[in-house]
Amino acid sequence: MRRFLDRHWYAYAMVLPVVVVVAVLVLYPLVQGVYFTFTDVNEATIANPVLDRPATYEFTGLRNYLNVLSGDSSYGAFWSTLVRTLIWTFGCVFFHYTIGLGLALLLNRQVRGRSLYRVALVLPWAVPAFISAFAWKYMFNAQYGIVNQVLRAVGLPDPVWLGQSDWALVAVVVVNVWLGVPFMMVALLGGLQSIPGDLYEAAEVDGATPWQRFRDITLPGLRSVSSTVVLLGVIWTFNMFAIVYLVAGPNPNTRILVTYAFERFFSGASRDYAVASTYGVLILSVLLVFASVYRRALREQGEVW
Amino acid sequence: MAEVAYDSASRIFSGNPPVRAVDQLNLDVADGEFLVLVGPSGSGKSTALRMLAGLEDVDEGAIKIGGKDVTNVPPKGRDIAMVFQSYALYPHMTVADNMGFALKLRGVDKGEIKNKVAEAAKMLDLTKYLDRKPKALSGGQRQRVAMGRAIVREPSVFLMDEPLSNLDAKLRVETRANIAALQQRLGTTTIYVTHDQVEAMTMGHRVAVLKDGLLQQCDTPRNLYDRPANAFVAGFMGSPAMNLKTVPLTSEGAKLDGVVVPLSRAALGGASGESLSEVTFGIRPEALGIVPSSEAGMDMTVELVEELGADALVHGAVRIGDSSERFVVRVDGRTPPTLGQNVKVAVRDTSEIHLFHPETGNRLDG
Ligand SMILES: Nc1ncnc2c1ncn2[C@@H]1O[C@H](COP(=O)(O)OP(=O)(O)OP(=O)(O)O)[C@@H](O)[C@H]1O
Numbered sequence: 001m002r003r004f005l006d007r008h009w010y011a012y013a014m015v016l017p018v019v020v021v022v023a024v025l026v027l028y029p030l031v032q033g034v035y036f037t038f039t040d041v042n043e044a045t046i047a048n049p050v051l052d053r054p055a056t057y058e059f060t061g062l063r064n065y066l067n068v069l070s071g072d073s074s075y076g077a078f079w080s081t082l083v084r085t086l087i088w089t090f091g092c093v094f095f096h097y098t099i100g101l102g103l104a105l106l107l108n109r110q111v112r113g114r115s116l117y118r119v120a121l122v123l124p125w126a127v128p129a130f131i132s133a134f135a136w137k138y139m140f141n142a143q144y145g146i147v148n149q150v151l152r153a154v155g156l157p158d159p160v161w162l163g164q165s166d167w168a169l170v171a172v173v174v175v176n177v178w179l180g181v182p183f184m185m186v187a188l189l190g191g192l193q194s195i196p197g198d199l200y201e202a203a204e205v206d207g208a209t210p211w212q213r214f215r216d217i218t219l220p221g222l223r224s225v226s227s228t229v230v231l232l233g234v235i236w237t238f239n240m241f242a243i244v245y246l247v248a249g250p251n252p253n254t255r256i257l258v259t260y261a262f263e264r265f266f267s268g269a270s271r272d273y274a275v276a277s278t279y280g281v282l283i284l285s286v287l288l289v290f291a292s293v294y295r296r297a298l299r300e301q302g303e304v305w
Numbered sequence: 306m307a308e309v310a311y312d313s314a315s316r317i318f319s320g321n322p323p324v325r326a327v328d329q330l331n332l333d334v335a336d337g338e339f340l341v342l343v344g345p346s347g348s349g350k351s352t353a354l355r356m357l358a359g360l361e362d363v364d365e366g367a368i369k370i371g372g373k374d375v376t377n378v379p380p381k382g383r384d385i386a387m388v389f390q391s392y393a394l395y396p397h398m399t400v401a402d403n404m405g406f407a408l409k410l411r412g413v414d415k416g417e418i419k420n421k422v423a424e425a426a427k428m429l430d431l432t433k434y435l436d437r438k439p440k441a442l443s444g445g446q447r448q449r450v451a452m453g454r455a456i457v458r459e460p461s462v463f464l465m466d467e468p469l470s471n472l473d474a475k476l477r478v479e480t481r482a483n484i485a486a487l488q489q490r491l492g493t494t495t496i497y498v499t500h501d502q503v504e505a506m507t508m509g510h511r512v513a514v515l516k517d518g519l520l521q522q523c524d525t526p527r528n529l530y531d532r533p534a535n536a537f538v539a540g541f542m543g544s545p546a547m548n549l550k551t552v553p554l555t556s557e558g559a560k561l562d563g564v565v566v567p568l569s570r571a572a573l574g575g576a577s578g579e580s581l582s583e584v585t586f587g588i589r590p591e592a593l594g595i596v597p598s599s600e601a602g603m604d605m606t607v608e609l610v611e612e613l614g615a616d617a618l619v620h621g622a623v624r625i626g627d628s629s630e631r632f633v634v635r636v637d638g639r640t641p642p643t644l645g646q647n648v649k650v651a652v653r654d655t656s657e658i659h660l661f662h663p664e665t666g667n668r669l670d671g
């Protein structure tokens with residue numbers, strides 16, 4: 001041990017600041033949050049230096065978890081919200097990926113003005129999220145929005161998009177897809193460009209049709225990029241608070257786990273920090289489970305990760 | 306099995322000015338023949354091969370495989386197999402899948418694919434590696450997989466674009482022999498691109514020399530070596546390169562540093578027909594020799610001696626007219642001259658002299 005330290009003290013000294021910073025910035029809040037889930041902390045019981053009031057919350061054991069996991073609607077109907085979150089997440093990621101891949105394939109050819117298209121397609125990314133959210137909110141306006149004007153013009157029904165129905169979820173998915181496609185497109189375009197052109201030529205000589213070349217060269221060639229961006233996409237979308245809340249507000253039909261945690265935290269009669277933290281920990285657990293299952297699945301397919 | 310023909314085929318890349326990468330190529334390859342396309346970098350060898358594969362458009366002329374015009378047929382319909390310089394193995398497939406891919410696309414049943422792959426693998430000594438991915442193979446093994454992928458298809462024509470250039474020297478010599486033997490055995494028409502003239506000489510039934518997209522000569526390796534059609538081919542084929550010098554011409558022969566080298570009637574006739582006062586005189590290093598100083602010859606100052614074991618190459622300067630020209634002489638490896646020594650060099654065999662037109666570079670004795 002002595003010798004080990006003697007030899008490696010320099011490395012440890014170099015790493016130490018990072019360890020300290022990570023501990024303070026990441027671990028401490030995390031531990032604090034997890035601790036809250038075992039208490040009944042809320043606005044009334046938390047320490048408040050302004051009112052010169054000490055903390056009065058108490059340790060309550062697993063009560064928060066039991067309440068939340070019971071699926072009771074006064075605790076956010078956890079299970080149905082989870083199902084909605086999964087629909088939202090996989091719906092968004094599916095369209096992100098397929099549309100992003102389609103655009104990447106189009107842009108990966110020699111088309112005139114290719115760089116112009118690229119810039120245009122990355123643009124949604126460059127606009128601050130709340131601006132595009134409000135623009136979309138207006139476009140989805142039941143009476144004046146362009147979406148319904150177009151639908152009326154072609155004789156289709158014009159639902160109240162952002163009202164109390166599942167149309168609201170559809171609208172939010174559309175907005176999020178629009179926002180998320182550029183990232184997928186750029187990442188997949190990079191992936192496409194890293195596939196050597198002579199593989200396509202070899203496949204062509206081997207007699208592959210364009211569809212077979214896509215299936216047997218492009219998709220396998222994109223696998224490592226795809227697995228990474230899909231994982232990132234799932235995590236981001238699962239926790240995508242801003243768009244859901246900015247476009248639809250506190251609408252129970254678009255409620256996903258994070259937006260409910262937010263509602264619980266910042267609104268309601270008493271700001272229930274304990275339940276909000278419980279949701280946070282549950283979200284983290286769901287994502288961890290997903291990530292490890294996903295990783296295992298990839299590894300079984302022989303992907304080094 | 307099929308014969309192949311380029312019929313005034315050209316490939317012109319747009320640009321300013323447009324690049325005629327392959328210019329009016331006329332070439333007939335017989336059924337079962339091993340034809341090597343050789344030329345310096347950028348001479349259009351790959352382009353010519355890719356035109357045949359259908360990977361490159363044909364802007365003028367036509368391409369025929371087995372007597373059928375395939376100019377506008379996509380690669381899929383040409384019944385060719387190609388070995389790429391980079392091998393282009395499918396990285397996510399095992400060796401067996403790589404080799405069986407074309408058959409799978411064609412809908413051949415699994416058992417038959419397996420048999421054919423196993424057979425080819427045995428031929429190429431790849432049986433052990435069938436379940437590996439290309440990443441886990443050495444360069445030489447990958448090269449064999451690329452060959453295997455082509456063989457399994459049993460195509461009517463093999464196309465190979467510098468398939469050995471990524472191998473080390475020893476393996477290259479070995480693989481060279483293997484490919485030639487394999488082609489012999491399968492009897493499949495093969496077009497082989499290389500920039501290495503040793504490969505060209507040793508492998509091809511016939512060799513076509515390209516330069517700037519233009520076919521210079523297409524003949525057997527022997528004829529190419531013995532009767533190069535122009536100064537370019539003469540200088541390109543053979544290692545070390547032929548000594549090519551522009552020398553004054555007299556009625557008896559070519560004038561080199563005081564000695565007049567007698568020339569053949571045909572060559573002299575060709576030269577006088579064009580009333581030339583100078584010719585490009587070519588002689589291979591092995592047709593020169595060092596002679597005792599009492600005999601007639603050119604005076605050469607030795608500047609460099611490369612010992613190759615059996616032989617040695619002597620580089621030296623000879624005065625021709627008012628300039629000093631470099632010559633290379635191949636001598637016995639055991640008794641090479643030393644640096645700075647003055648030696649006498651003479652033409653050993655006047656029948657090995659090549660004469661070319663000083664401007665056009667064309668051979669003078671027809
Ligand atoms: N896509 C292209 N666009 C424009 N010019 C091209 C293109 N491909 C090749 N060329 C040009 O065509 C000529 C012939 O190229 P090619 O690749 O056939 O040469 P090569 O004989 O195979 O050379 P190497 O031995 O270096 O492989 C070169 O001058 C090259 O610059």
Ligand SMILES: [Mg+2]
Nearest residue numbers: 350351352466
């Ligand atoms: Mg080439």
